[in-house]
Amino acid sequence: MEILNDRTEKLELTYPCSWAYKLIAGEKEALEKAIHDVILEREHKLTHSNNSKAGKYVSMNLDLLVHNEDDRNFIYEALKAHQNIKMVL
Template sequence: MEILNDRDEKLILEYPCSWSYKLIAGEREALEKAIKDVIDERSHKLTHSKNSKGGKYVSMNLDLLVHNEDDRNFIYEALKAHQNIKMVL
């Protein structure tokens, strides 16, 4: 799998590999529910990143093993589409 960055350099990924998604939501509990909805009981690590200045949003990092490009993209799209998640990076 090749990913282009803004300098058109290619990143080569070898699967399975660890992947990190940065998630932004209105509250931690809603974000945790969204993760459970998307990845169910799949092994993962969730760590707090930061809260917005006004406390309206919480940012967290989700790290897990992805098995292939389709798996990585499916999780990204499912998280992005979840009503409890504002943004996925």
């Protein structure tokens, strides 16, 4: 179950659907390599989101088509576990 608005509700999605992950890494090139390592040649859109004030971190949005809940969760866990990625939201 996922927490939405401080209430316990199951997120209802109709698959396949577009899903967005916000990724935070130390540098853009490392983040791009991590994405390539995880999603390989899947069609996706990567857009710049923000840089930290000190320039130590970069955040980017990754949008792609997920086929089911297992696919969505697998991508999340694989991105989260990648050494080049600091955080996945």
